[in-house]
Amino acid sequence: MAETIAELKLAVRSLHPLDAEHARKFRKELGEDIEGSAAALAHLLKAEGEQVRFIEALFDLSPFMRDSVRRRPQTLEALFDLSVEERLAQLRAELERVGFAETEKDVMRLLRQLKAQAHFLIALDDIANNVEPQVTVERLSDLASACVNATVNFLLREAHGRGKIALPDESQPGRGSGWIVLAMGKLGARELNFSSDIDLISFLDPDAPAILDRMEAGDLFSKLTQRMMRILQDRTEHGYVFRTDLRLRPDPGSTPLCIPVGAALVYYESRGQNWERAAMIKACAIAGDIKAGEAFLRELQPYVWRKYLDYAAIADVHSIKRQIHAHKGHGAVAVKGHNVKLGRGGIREIEFFVQTQQLIAGGRVPELRGKKTVEVLAELEKRKWIDADTRDEMTAAYWFLRKVENAIQMVNDEQTHLMPTDDEGVERIARLVGETDFVSRFTTILQTVEKHYAELFETAPSLSSGIGNLVFTGDEDDPDTLNTLASLGFKRPSDIARIIRVWHFGRYRSTRSAEARERLTELTPALLKAFGETRRADEAVLRLDSLLQGLPAGIQLFSLLHSNPGLLQLLATIMGSAPRLADIVTKRPHVFDGLLDPAILSELPDRDYLASRLEAFLGNAPIYEERLNRLRIFAAEQKFLIGIRLLTGTIDGARAGAAFSDLADLTIGTALEAVIEEMETRHGRVRGSAIALLCMGKLGSRELSAGSDVDLILLYDHDPEADESDGEKPLASSQYFARLTQRLIAAVSAPTAEGVLYEIDLRLRPSGNKGPVATHIDSFRRYQASEAWTWEHMALTRARAIAGDLEFCAKVEADVRKIVSAKHDAAKVRADAAEMRALLEEEKPAKNRWDLKLAKGGLIDLEFIAQVARLTAKVPAATETTSTVEILSQLQGGAATPQMADELAAAHRLYTGISQMIALCLTGPLDPDDIPPGLADRLLAVGDAPDMAVLEAQIDEAMTMVRDGFEKLVGAVLRP
Incomplete structure (x- = not known):
């Protein structure tokens, strides 16, 4: 008589392995291994029959299920006595008791062991097709909720035992505890997938009966929340329970793990985002103080469910749409490698199809406020928002895709939503799902979902704007978005996505208002496209992020950029190509205000234009410090705007140099006036006094560039009989002008909250740093006539009086012309200049050809040629210009042919244009191996x-020509 083999209380279906031989071999080995621990199961595995064939195929198709039985054969052995549902009920009862375990170690061990058994049984019943997918997701949700609840109960009891809280009823720890644990997403809707992490938010009701110290409660429950996460997700020798994610809480980057309900309500009502409204639809209190949690969710009802369907509500829904996916006709549906959750036609589109209509109508129709996707689909059809065919097709698609999603995850218990990329992998999923024509049905389902999804939003604007998916909702990366960002030129797409999500959290003042965030959302595709084209896309976004952090408000800027694509392109250029300008913008965002003037790029920044703007900006500010601060703000803005004109090609390098110089003349002159007025209020005036501010260097030749310092000398004169000033606190005459100069230096170059006006260099004054900071005109004349070095006379060829008493300034300039025009020993001048140039080459060699100032044949060579020419009368006698390029173009006599003059002037214009652009864009020298595109x-x-190769050849050719001209007009460089 044949031996009767006990069977499992498990109905099975026909299931076929991919590798039958391997499956049989493993079944045999497993049966031998478990004879001592699971005799009934070992006996069954040695027999033949429908259940054995199912188990054999299951082990081949799912390494996770195979390994689970190998580790815990008793899980399957239990089904000889109980059905899956009966055993799951036992496990749920055991999980409830875990909350009353003695130690955290016991809790962690028991949770992992019980969860592993339940997880296996849920998967087993699903693959056997004994239950519908909706039963599977509910079982998984119940399991996760039970694990969280047990953990919270244990932690509350422990805190009570330590005297940190006083639970009203220790047998029901959550009641009155004040600790609210909300489940979000699929767990909140009781639709959890097999290997999902669980999204939780932890809140605290500080007025709950159990709270002993309201001040310490926040820190206590944040620590308990952290321990809850660790208990649930840390891996031990027993595995893990559930990966836990708390990032759906308000502003997760800057808030504690457990947030007081009052603060949370303020956040949601003032800064809550569209996607957070959608997320809160599924929120459910699952652990801790359930009553307090439900009360909190009731208070959130007006935030989630808006009463009236107005234009703002529709705009909100469209804003979410723009953040999810491109719609109709975008790309093709695939099977291999397709993302079942986030891909086109996937689960997310079905959920969003439902949620958006809930957001639109749920405020007026409470029946549409359900958490379960399929139940709401039925309500939508019932209320004629969708037709019956749409309901049925979307319902069938939802449960099919959920079963596919679970099958993908049941293979190796991995949190993935991607279909395999090979034929064997696809076939594995098809067999686990139990679909013979899987590829065809899967494709049809995806296309069906995509069609309904597109029809719902076919009139809505798309964030993708033809460049691909751009999803920045929630707190996890969307794979298609990362691909889109990479295709746009971003090297670190995940970091960029994280930054953009921060903008949407409203953490910055500039993105705090809903209107600003929505406008920024609309702007995002064009912004990312423009930034990608800079070829320094990541750096550009990082700089924009710094700008947004500093802006007091963003709506005006976002609106401006939205309506002016050219300005958006300009911002991208600044952020991606001009680190120096970007740094100015991010540190002092107010400079961007100047771009609000639509005529800014059409107006030339000449002296009259700048003077009128300065007068209007200063107004009648009576206070000294206020006037100086306004001056700094004005100068910073105008430097920026001059730079913008240069960057966009509105003006060339020479015109920019003149504009920068005019701005310096005006602002330093105005600062001098303010300093003089301030001095006179306390110290009076020196009788017969007169002041002239003499500038040299780049400012003197009107070739100032962005970031240049200014070379100044303050000259003065007064009545010879005036020994001191006549004010309330008189000062000796020399001390008076020295003090005035020191105050001018502080006013112009001392760092303040508004930055500095200019860095000042006084080393060109008589006797350099050893001499007094202010120089009497008589001392200046004597020094220049008898003591000055050749290089000091060379410097005077670029000297201009930019501020002070007009009559005295004219006298000073006449003195300078007299000194420059005096007969100099031409041979000595040339020899000294050549010696000086050789010394500079030795002490400050050029870094590369792009170091145009110091390079052999560079700007210094040209400046020396011009200065020597002025001192040795190699230009027309009437020449009084301080401009280097004008002097070069007028060279005459000796080796200076008209052709040479033209070539030297052209080289100067080339160098100036390049130098101005480099100084504008970079904070340091240009690295030829790392030039921003x-x-x-x-x-x-x-x-x-x-x-660039041609441009470098032009520079090399110009440098050769300039060096040749230097040697002919000045002399050979004496040192190699």
Whole structure:
């Protein structure tokens, strides 16, 4: 008589392995291994029959299920006595008791062991097709909720035992505890997938009966929340329970793990985002103080469910749409590698199809406020929001895709939503799902969902704007978005996505209002596209992030950029190509205010224009410090705007140099006036006094660049009989002017909250740093006539009086012309200049050809040629200009042919254009191996060159010519 083999209380279906031989071999080995621990199961595995064939195939198709039985054969053995549902009920009862365990170690061990058994049984019943997918997701949700509840109960009891809280009823720890644990997403809707993490938010009701110290409660429950996460997700020798994610809480980057309900309500009502409204639809209190949690969710009802369907509500829904996916006709549906959750036609689109209509109508129709996707689909059809065919097709698609999603995760218990990329992997999923024509049905389902989803939003604007998916909702990366960002040129797409999500959290003042965030959302595709084209896309976004952090409000800027694509392109250029300008913008965002003037790029910044703007900006500010601060703000803004004109090609390098110089003349002159007024209020005036501020260097030749310092000398005169000033606190005459100069230096170059006006260099005054900071005109004349070095006379060729008493300034300039025009020993001048140039080459060699100032044949060579020419009368006698390029173009006599003069002047214009652009865009020297692409484009425009190789050849050719001219007009460089 044949032996009767006990069977499992498990109905099975026909299931076929991918590798039958391997499956049989493993079944045999497993049966031998478990004879001592699970005799009935070992006996069954040695027999033949429908259940054995199912188990054999299951082990081949799912390494996770196979390994689970190998580790815990008793889990399957239990089904000889109980059905899956009966055993799951036992496990749930055991989980409830875990909350009353003695130690945390016991809790962690028991949770992992019980969860592993339940997880296996839920998967087993699903793969056997004994239950519908909706039963599977409910079982998984119940399991997760039970694990969280047990953990919270244990932690509350322990805190009570330590005297940290006083639970009203220790047998029901959550009641009155004040600790609210909300489940979000699929767990909140009781639709959890197999290997999902669980989204939780932890809140605290500080007025709950159990709270002993309201001040310490926040820290206590944040620590308990952290321990809850650790208990649930840390891996031990027994595995893990559930991966836990708390990032759906309000502003997770800057808030504690457990947030007081009052603060949370304020956040949601003032800064809550569209996606957070959608997320709160599924929120459910699952552990801790359930009553307090439900009360909190009731208070949130007006935030989630808006009473009236107005334009703002529709805009909110469209805003969410723009953040999810491109719609109709975008791309093709695939099977291999398709993301079942986030891909086109996937689960997310079905959920969003439901949630958006809930957001639109749920405020007026309470029946549409359900958490379960399929139940709401039925309500939508019942109320004629969708037709019956749509309901049925979307319902069938939802449960099919949920079963596919679970099957993908049941293979190796991995949190993935991606279909395999190979034929064997796809076939494995098809067999686990139990679908013979899987590929065809899967494709049809995806296309069906995509069609309904597109029809719902076919009139809504798309965030993708034809460049691909851009999803920045929630707190996890969307794979298609990362691909889109990478295709746009971003090297670190995940970091960029994180930054953009921070903007949407409203953490910055500039993105705090809902209107600002929505406008920024609309702007995002064009912004990312423009930034990607800078070829320094990541750096550009990081700089924009710094700008947004500093802006007091963003709506005006976002609106401006939204309506002006050219300005958006300009911002991208600044952020991606001009680190120096970007740094100015991010540190002092107010400079961008100047761009609000639509005529800004069409107006030339000449002296009259700047003077009128300065007068209007200063107004009648009576206070000294206020006037200086306004002056700094004005100068910073105008430097920026001059730079913008240069960057966009509105003006060239020479015009920029003149504009920067005019701005310095005006602002330093105004600062001098303010300093003089301030001095006179306390110290009076020196009888017969007169002041002239003499500038030299780049400012003197009107070639100032962005970031240049200024070379100044303060000259004065007074009545010879006046020994001191006549004010309330008189000062000796020399001390008076020294004090005035020191105050001017402080006013112009001392760092303040508004930055500095200019860095000042006084080393060109008589006797340099050893001499007094202010120089009497008689001392100046004597020094220049008898003591000055050749280089000091060379410096005077670029001297201009920019501020002070007009009559005295004219006298000073006449003195300078007299000194420059005096007969000099031409041979000595040339020899001294050549010696000086050789010394500079030795002490400050050029770093590369782009170091245009110091390079052999560079700007210093040209400046020396011009200065020597002025001192040795190699220009027309009437020449009084301080401009280097004008002097070069007028060279005459000796080796200075008209052709040479033209070539030297052209070289100066080339160097000036390049130097101005580099100084504008970079904070340091240009590295030829790391030129920002946007800057390279602008340098090519300056040189009118097709590529960098041609431009470098132009520079090399110019340097050879300039060095040759230097040697002919000045003399050989004496040192190698």
